[in-house]
Amino acid sequence: MTGLFSSDAQVLVIGANHRSSSLALRDRLFLDEPEVIPFLDKLKDQGVEQCLVVSTCDRVEVHCVDHDLKKAREIIVGVLAERAELDIPTIEGQLYFYQAEEAVRHIFRVASSLDSLMVGEPQVVGQVKDAHRLAVESGSVGAELERIFQAAYATAKKVRSETAVGERPVSIASVAVQIAKELHGDLSRCKGLLIGAGDMGELTAQNLIETGLKDFTCIHSFGGRAKMIARHLSCHFGEFDNRDRLACEADIILTSMNKRTRVVSKEMVEFALKVRKNKPIFIIDTGIPGDVDPGVNDVDGAFLYDLHDLEQVAMEGRASREAEARAASSILEKELTGFLKGKEERGAVPLVSALREHFEKERQSVLATHGDDAEKATRLLINRLLHSPSEELRNLAAMKKKKEWNKTSELITDLFLKEK
Template identity: 85%
Template sequence: MAGLFSSDAKVLVIGANHRSSSLALRDRLFLDEPEVIPFLDKLKDDGVEQCLVVSTCDRVEVHCVDHNPARAHELIVARLAERAELDSHTIASQLYVHEGEEAVRHIFRVAASLDSLMVGEPQVVAQVKDAHRLAVEAGSVGAELERIFQAAYGTAKRVRTETAVGERPVSIASVGVQIAKELHGDLSRCRGLLIGAGDMGELTAQNLIEAGLSDFTCIHSFAGRAQRIARHLSCHFDDFDNRNRLACEADIIVTSMNKRTRVVSADMVAKALQVRKNKPIFLIDTGIPGDVDPAVNDVDGAFLYDLHDLERVAMEGRASREAEARAASAILDKDLHDFFRGKEERTAVPLVSSLRDRFETERQAVLALHANDADKATRLLINRLLHTPSEELRALAAVKKKKEWEAASDLVERLFLKKD
């Protein structure tokens, strides 16, 4: 394909996610909602033409459309490095870069939750729409970027409604609520604690709150993330350093740090149970890898379920999940093909419009001369419309350039002589 847009603008995605980077870097890059528009304003002032930033616990990435992708790349990396308080070379190895069709594919996959830590997380498209809304408010979204995201939302909707790929995380969260009720009974009398800000942890916390657990607190080693989750869930947030005290007060602990170190130890849980006079604690570990030391399973009064435990209750088996993921990918591939084809077809619109205007001008001129004589009017119109093409075809035939003549002849036959 010649290009995504007739203007030769290029699509670019630059970012860091759970696969490419450390949690420490993503914490440094993370933008809370009030910080997004100022960040976009800086990119606009730098000269980036169209831009949008998606900032979640699992990814921070900039989507842009620009006529000079190399320059835009340099400017975006520089601003991300500034945000992280690191130099560009230090963060470059943890960033991924997609350009052109691959960038559009990535945007579609993110919106459809096919690029998530847990595929099918239902809140991802809402996060993308929030990012889109802020970029529109900042005035940094143009027609090209808008078309991409509207098409991506359509694909995300198809994936949700035509496949069961989104049922897995919802089912897992529902099982967590079910077990919590079996252990503690009325959840309105319970306290909850969310350690971390991963999407699966947030989804589980949201389900617990909707089931009646109203006293809920969020903590994170990066305070901004805890505050964002607390706003979204309409609950409390606290300092990460207070986690031992908060664990003593919590009947249900949900973890979602997704780090490579355990944030909840067996000793921490044992001490909490001692303070609670052995009133049980239900722990839901949604971290990948796990956030809770498996030795917690040996602590009396602690009931630990990780994603695998919950999934055994919620799902039939791995094969069904993979089949749904393949079905979702097939939908995405077809929609991407249609999207790219539509972009290419739009390059013909100005020419078709000019042709239509020219024909209408000739029609009006002929009607002015022979409005009451249809035979004369139509003959004159045909002669006028065919005059220039006929002259050009005769001239092309005369110079005896076989390839050019064959191409022109083939085009005329396809445009005007092909039978339905």
């Protein structure tokens, strides 16, 4: 597919997510909300026509529409490299690139939470809408990009309403809340600590807060992420280096670093329990891979649950989840096909309009001179409308180019000579 829009503008997605890049790179690329509009302004100033940036805990990616994708790609990669303070070859190896149909499919998948670390995370579409809102405010969203995102939201809504793909993360978060209540009772008297900023961790934290946990603190090795989550959850944020002290105060520790390193050690938990005089700690590890030393399972007073443990309680087997994911993907592909077909059909609008305008002009001219004689007027109108096409067809036949003639002949037959 060479063109999605009548103007020959194309769609491009460039980004880094939990599959393509290291957490260290995503931390360097991460944009807090006040930084988004200046970032978009920089892209526009350098020549990118339409653009939007999605910056979350698990991904940073730029969506754009431009007439020159090569130019747009060079600009975007350059600005991302500048943001990360890395050279272009170093950063390019950790980026993914989608264009045309694949770019639209990716946007649909992101909005529908089918591209997430945990498929079905309900807050993803809200994050995309926040990114969209900021791009609109910056004046960097044109008609083409707007149509794509409206179609993506409609697809996300259909996926969520017609499948159970979103039930898994919600159920896991609900189970975590239930276990916390069974262990600690009234959560309003408890303190919570979130280490990290993954979407599943944020969802679980939100559920705990909504259930009554009022004293909640977020920390992250990258301070900007802790502040962002704290703003979303309306809670406190602290220094990552103070996590040992904060763990001593926390009744519930929630981890979501996804960093392939253990941010909560057995020794850390043992020390916290000693300071707390063995008052129990509920530890929820939502990291993929895990953030908590498995040795914590052997510590009396520490109750460690990872995603697998919570899921065992929340759901009945893996087969049902995969079936829902397949159903969601099927819906997405159907919506994508309809969207792309509509784009191609809109490409014919200018030509159809010009044709109608030409025909109407000839009709008015004939009526002005022979409007009182219907037979003469209609015969003259047909002769005028067919004069130029007839000349072109005769010229094409005289050139003896069989391939072009057959193609034109089939098109004329399909357009005008088929029986209705």
